Amino acid sequence: MSDSFRLMLRALPDFPENLPGFDPAQAPVDPAELFRSWLDEALTAGVRQPHAFSLATADAGGNLSSRMLILKNLDDDGWHFATSRTSRKGRELSANPRAAMNFYWAELGRQIRVSGSVVQLSEEASARDWDERPAGDGSANPEWQLFALQPVEIEFWQADPSRRHIRHRYQL
Ligand SMILES: Cc1cc2nc3c(=O)[nH]c(=O)nc-3n(C[C@H](O)[C@H](O)[C@H](O)COP(=O)(O)O)c2cc1C
Numbered sequence: 001m002s003d004s005f006r007l008m009l010r011a012l013p014d015f016p017e018n019l020p021g022f023d024p025a026q027a028p029v030d031p032a033e034l035f036r037s038w039l040d041e042a043l044t045a046g047v048r049q050p051h052a053f054s055l056a057t058a059d060a061g062g063n064l065s066s067r068m069l070i071l072k073n074l075d076d077d078g079w080h081f082a083t084s085r086t087s088r089k090g091r092e093l094s095a096n097p098r099a100a101m102n103f104y105w106a107e108l109g110r111q112i113r114v115s116g117s118v119v120q121l122s123e124e125a126s127a128r129d130w131d132e133r134p135a136g137d138g139s140a141n142p143e144w145q146l147f148a149l150q151p152v153e154i155e156f157w158q159a160d161p162s163r164r165h166i167r168h169r170y171q172l
Contacts, residue, residue, distance in 0.1 A: 015109040015159045022158035024168035031154040031170040032074050035112060038156070042105045055081065056100040057092040065092065071103075072129055077121060078148030079114055082129045085145045093118050099149055109159025116151040116172075 020041065028034050042050035049070075056066040065088060072080040079101060084090050093099065100115040126146040130136065151172050158166040 078150040111157040121146040
Protein backbone atom coordinates (compact mmCIF):
# COMPACT_ATOMS: atom_id res chain seq x y z
CA MET A 1 0.00 0.00 0.00
CA SER A 2 2.64 2.55 1.03
CA ASP A 3 4.76 1.35 -1.91
CA SER A 4 1.98 2.02 -4.42
CA PHE A 5 1.36 5.40 -2.84
CA ARG A 6 5.05 6.24 -3.14
CA LEU A 7 5.03 5.17 -6.81
CA MET A 8 1.87 7.13 -7.51
CA LEU A 9 3.55 10.24 -6.05
CA ARG A 10 6.69 9.56 -8.08
CA ALA A 11 4.64 9.38 -11.31
CA LEU A 12 2.82 12.69 -10.80
CA PRO A 13 3.52 15.33 -13.45
CA ASP A 14 6.44 17.67 -12.85
CA PHE A 15 6.80 21.24 -14.14
CA PRO A 16 5.14 22.02 -17.49
CA GLU A 17 7.27 21.66 -20.65
CA ASN A 18 7.15 25.31 -21.58
CA LEU A 19 8.58 27.49 -18.88
CA PRO A 20 9.49 31.17 -19.13
CA GLY A 21 13.14 32.13 -19.16
CA PHE A 22 14.78 34.25 -16.48
CA ASP A 23 18.13 35.99 -16.72
CA PRO A 24 19.21 37.29 -13.29
CA ALA A 25 21.76 39.57 -15.01
CA GLN A 26 18.80 41.51 -16.48
CA ALA A 27 16.83 41.60 -13.20
CA PRO A 28 15.94 45.03 -11.80
CA VAL A 29 17.83 46.31 -8.77
CA ASP A 30 14.54 46.63 -6.87
CA PRO A 31 13.05 43.22 -5.93
CA ALA A 32 9.57 44.77 -5.67
CA GLU A 33 9.79 45.68 -9.36
CA LEU A 34 10.72 42.09 -10.26
CA PHE A 35 7.86 40.78 -8.11
CA ARG A 36 5.36 43.04 -9.88
CA SER A 37 6.53 41.94 -13.31
CA TRP A 38 6.41 38.25 -12.30
CA LEU A 39 2.92 38.80 -10.86
CA ASP A 40 1.80 40.37 -14.16
CA GLU A 41 3.17 37.37 -16.03
CA ALA A 42 1.40 34.99 -13.62
CA LEU A 43 -1.90 36.81 -14.27
CA THR A 44 -1.33 36.63 -18.03
CA ALA A 45 -0.58 32.89 -17.71
CA GLY A 46 -3.91 32.42 -15.90
CA VAL A 47 -2.46 31.56 -12.48
CA ARG A 48 -5.34 31.52 -10.03
CA GLN A 49 -4.77 33.63 -6.89
CA PRO A 50 -1.16 34.58 -7.68
CA HIS A 51 -1.36 36.90 -4.68
CA ALA A 52 -1.74 33.91 -2.32
CA PHE A 53 1.33 32.88 -0.33
CA SER A 54 2.20 30.69 2.62
CA LEU A 55 3.27 32.52 5.75
CA ALA A 56 5.46 30.72 8.27
CA THR A 57 5.66 31.99 11.83
CA ALA A 58 7.17 30.64 15.04
CA ASP A 59 6.13 30.91 18.66
CA ALA A 60 8.51 32.01 21.42
CA GLY A 61 9.74 28.40 21.76
CA GLY A 62 10.63 28.15 18.07
CA ASN A 63 7.67 25.88 17.16
CA LEU A 64 6.69 26.63 13.57
CA SER A 65 3.38 26.92 11.78
CA SER A 66 2.36 28.03 8.32
CA ARG A 67 -0.80 28.87 6.43
CA MET A 68 -1.95 30.54 3.22
CA LEU A 69 -2.72 34.28 3.15
CA ILE A 70 -3.41 36.97 0.57
CA LEU A 71 -0.93 39.73 -0.24
CA LYS A 72 -2.63 43.10 0.30
CA ASN A 73 -0.01 45.58 -0.89
CA LEU A 74 3.65 46.19 -1.48
CA ASP A 75 5.10 49.60 -0.57
CA ASP A 76 7.84 51.27 1.48
CA ASP A 77 6.39 49.72 4.67
CA GLY A 78 6.88 46.22 3.24
CA TRP A 79 4.78 43.29 2.05
CA HIS A 80 1.29 43.67 3.53
CA PHE A 81 -1.01 40.97 4.86
CA ALA A 82 -3.94 41.07 7.27
CA THR A 83 -5.32 38.74 9.90
CA SER A 84 -6.84 38.65 13.35
CA ARG A 85 -4.48 39.60 16.18
CA THR A 86 -6.02 36.79 18.28
CA SER A 87 -5.36 34.06 15.69
CA ARG A 88 -2.46 31.65 16.17
CA LYS A 89 -0.31 33.60 13.70
CA GLY A 90 -1.37 36.89 15.33
CA ARG A 91 -0.25 35.60 18.73
CA GLU A 92 2.95 34.13 17.31
CA LEU A 93 3.80 37.42 15.62
CA SER A 94 3.36 39.30 18.92
CA ALA A 95 5.75 36.88 20.64
CA ASN A 96 8.18 36.65 17.74
CA PRO A 97 7.74 39.34 15.05
CA ARG A 98 9.49 37.51 12.21
CA ALA A 99 8.02 35.55 9.33
CA ALA A 100 8.71 33.92 5.97
CA MET A 101 6.47 34.13 2.89
CA ASN A 102 6.47 31.76 -0.04
CA PHE A 103 4.67 32.32 -3.35
CA TYR A 104 4.46 29.40 -5.80
CA TRP A 105 3.11 29.60 -9.34
CA ALA A 106 3.07 26.04 -10.70
CA GLU A 107 2.08 27.04 -14.25
CA LEU A 108 5.28 29.08 -14.57
CA GLY A 109 7.57 26.97 -12.37
CA ARG A 110 8.22 30.03 -10.24
CA GLN A 111 8.73 30.41 -6.50
CA ILE A 112 9.49 33.55 -4.52
CA ARG A 113 10.46 33.55 -0.87
CA VAL A 114 10.62 36.58 1.33
CA SER A 115 11.69 36.66 4.97
CA GLY A 116 12.24 39.33 7.56
CA SER A 117 10.68 41.15 10.46
CA VAL A 118 7.01 42.04 10.79
CA VAL A 119 5.47 45.32 11.97
CA GLN A 120 1.88 46.29 12.67
CA LEU A 121 0.42 48.99 10.42
CA SER A 122 -2.05 51.63 11.59
CA GLU A 123 -5.54 51.11 12.99
CA GLU A 124 -6.94 53.16 10.07
CA ALA A 125 -5.21 51.03 7.44
CA SER A 126 -6.34 47.84 9.24
CA ALA A 127 -9.97 49.07 9.36
CA ARG A 128 -9.85 49.98 5.68
CA ASP A 129 -8.55 46.52 4.78
CA TRP A 130 -11.39 44.93 6.79
CA ASP A 131 -13.97 47.17 5.07
CA GLU A 132 -12.65 46.40 1.60
CA ARG A 133 -12.96 42.61 1.96
CA PRO A 134 -15.40 41.14 -0.60
CA ALA A 135 -17.63 39.87 2.24
CA GLY A 136 -17.55 43.23 4.06
CA ASP A 137 -20.91 44.31 5.48
CA GLY A 138 -19.88 47.58 7.10
CA SER A 139 -19.35 46.07 10.56
CA ALA A 140 -16.07 46.77 12.38
CA ASN A 141 -13.56 44.20 13.59
CA PRO A 142 -11.19 45.70 16.16
CA GLU A 143 -9.10 42.50 16.16
CA TRP A 144 -8.29 42.82 12.47
CA GLN A 145 -4.70 43.89 11.92
CA LEU A 146 -2.74 44.84 8.84
CA PHE A 147 0.90 43.80 9.07
CA ALA A 148 3.92 44.48 6.87
CA LEU A 149 6.81 42.11 6.43
CA GLN A 150 10.05 44.06 6.00
CA PRO A 151 12.34 41.76 4.07
CA VAL A 152 15.94 41.00 4.86
CA GLU A 153 16.10 38.38 2.11
CA ILE A 154 14.15 37.74 -1.10
CA GLU A 155 14.84 34.86 -3.47
CA PHE A 156 13.31 34.42 -6.92
CA TRP A 157 13.45 30.86 -8.27
CA GLN A 158 12.74 29.78 -11.83
CA ALA A 159 12.41 26.10 -12.70
CA ASP A 160 14.34 25.08 -15.80
CA PRO A 161 13.30 22.19 -18.08
CA SER A 162 16.86 20.82 -18.05
CA ARG A 163 16.92 21.15 -14.26
CA ARG A 164 19.41 24.00 -14.20
CA HIS A 165 17.04 25.86 -11.95
CA ILE A 166 17.80 29.55 -11.63
CA ARG A 167 17.94 31.45 -8.35
CA HIS A 168 18.28 35.17 -7.83
CA ARG A 169 18.76 36.42 -4.30
CA TYR A 170 18.44 39.92 -2.83
CA GLN A 171 19.96 40.58 0.57
CA LEU A 172 18.55 43.79 2.02
C1 LIG B 1 -5.79 31.01 -0.45
C2 LIG B 1 -6.07 31.36 1.00
C3 LIG B 1 -6.03 32.69 1.38
C4 LIG B 1 -6.24 33.05 2.71
N1 LIG B 1 -6.12 34.36 3.08
C5 LIG B 1 -6.22 34.71 4.38
C6 LIG B 1 -5.95 36.06 4.78
O1 LIG B 1 -5.60 36.96 3.97
N2 LIG B 1 -6.07 36.36 6.12
C7 LIG B 1 -6.39 35.39 7.05
O2 LIG B 1 -6.47 35.73 8.23
N3 LIG B 1 -6.64 34.11 6.69
C8 LIG B 1 -6.55 33.74 5.38
N4 LIG B 1 -6.74 32.42 5.01
C9 LIG B 1 -7.00 31.43 6.08
C10 LIG B 1 -5.63 31.05 6.72
O3 LIG B 1 -4.91 30.16 5.88
C11 LIG B 1 -5.75 30.37 8.12
O4 LIG B 1 -6.48 29.18 8.01
C12 LIG B 1 -6.40 31.26 9.17
O5 LIG B 1 -6.00 32.62 9.02
C13 LIG B 1 -6.04 30.78 10.58
O6 LIG B 1 -4.63 30.68 10.68
P1 LIG B 1 -3.83 30.49 12.06
O7 LIG B 1 -4.68 29.59 12.93
O8 LIG B 1 -2.55 29.84 11.69
O9 LIG B 1 -3.64 31.84 12.66
C14 LIG B 1 -6.55 32.04 3.68
C15 LIG B 1 -6.61 30.70 3.28
C16 LIG B 1 -6.37 30.37 1.96
C17 LIG B 1 -6.41 28.90 1.56
